[in-house]
Amino acid sequence: MSKRYALVTGGAGGMGLATVERLARDGFSVVMVDRQEALAAQETRRLQALGLDVQCHALDLTDEAAVRSLVRSLPPLHALVNNAGVFDERKFLEVTSADFRRAYEVNLIAMATLTQEVAKTMPQGGRIVNIASRAYLGAKNHPHYVASKAAVVGYTRASAMELAPSGILVNAVAPGLIDTPILRALTPERLKQQLVLQPTGKAGRPEDVAHAVSFLVSAQTDFITGQVIFVDGGKSLGGSGA
Numbered sequence: 495m496s497k498r499y500a501l502v503t504g505g506a507g508g509m510g511l512a513t514v515e516r517l518a519r520d521g522f523s524v525v526m527v528d529r530q531e532a533l534a535a536q537e538t539r540r541l542q543a544l545g546l547d548v549q550c551h552a553l554d555l556t557d558e559a560a561v562r563s564l565v566r567s568l569p570p571l572h573a574l575v576n577n578a579g580v581f582d583e584r585k586f587l588e589v590t591s592a593d594f595r596r597a598y599e600v601n602l603i604a605m606a607t608l609t610q611e612v613a614k615t616m617p618q619g620g621r622i623v624n625i626a627s628r629a630y631l632g633a634k635n636h637p638h639y640v641a642s643k644a645a646v647v648g649y650t651r652a653s654a655m656e657l658a659p660s661g662i663l664v665n666a667v668a669p670g671l672i673d674t675p676i677l678r679a680l681t682p683e684r685l686k687q688q689l690v691l692q693p694t695g696k697a698g699r700p701e702d703v704a705h706a707v708s709f710l711v712s713a714q715t716d717f718i719t720g721q722v723i724f725v726d727g728g729k730s731l732g733g734s735g736a
């Protein structure tokens with residue numbers, strides 16, 4: 495069987511890195527894209543030493559010219575995982591228009607630009623998975639992030655409709671609290687508050703998200719598109735589980 499290529503954004507750390515490893519173990523040739531050049535190179539070398547087929551490209555995904563030129567340089571992709579994202583906390587009455595712009599620029603617009611470019615290179619169909627967040631249902635202290643992730647879900651549904659005739663299936667994964675470096679944006683007190691609200695009483699692991707992505711890019715999902723899979727320990731059910 496010929497090699498299948500997958501591109502994972504924000505692949506140098508957290509759930510992106512777990513997804514890079516998982517898809518490489520699934521047999522993909524994986525392209526990791528991240529703006530953290532040194533970390534991306536270090537993790538790529540570690541995975542290659544395990545015999546996995548991984549390469550990395552350092553770029554800022556908000557640089558549209560760099561993104562277009564990267565996609566043109568790659569073989570046709572079977573799977574795209576739009577995982578890169580930014581998160582920070584701001585009180586509702588203090589969040590600025592610059593905070594909103596930054597969240598939308600990375601979490602939504604960069605994802606949409608890359609999706610358009612990659613979709614053009616999928617003449618035989620493919621799979622796209624967007625990493626949203628359980629927070630899109632509503633959360634306190636980061637309205638700009640919540641809104642940007644609700645936009646990711648909207649864009650997932652729109653893309654699924656637009657691209658289904660081309661055999662490209664688009665779904666989202668909405669993680670809850672997952673133990674990754676992004677959680678450094680939370681104070682210890684806020685992290686404790688978040689854990690209390692988890693029905694399972696604990697944060698998830700990056701691998702929990704990677705498993706869901708692995709399923710969505712697999713051949714078993716021929717008839718699933720435009721959906722959101724929550725990987726959140728039940729937080730989306732509402733309440734604390736108490």
Ligand SMILES: NC(=O)c1ccc[n+]([C@@H]2O[C@H](COP(=O)([O-])OP(=O)(O)OC[C@H]3O[C@@H](n4cnc5c(N)ncnc54)[C@H](O)[C@@H]3O)[C@@H](O)[C@H]2O)c1
Nearest residue numbers: 504507508509528529554555578579627671672674675676
């Ligand atoms: N950790 C959580 O609890 C959680 C919960 C819900 C959703 N998410 C979402 O999951 C995704 C992955 O988050 P994570 O927790 O693994 O975070 P992380 O900070 O560990 O990883 C994000 C990666 O994206 C990269 N990145 C960010 N902006 C970029 C840009 N402009 N260009 C290139 N690379 C860029 C970072 O360098 C980093 O390696 C994000 O979209 C995040 O919003 C995380």
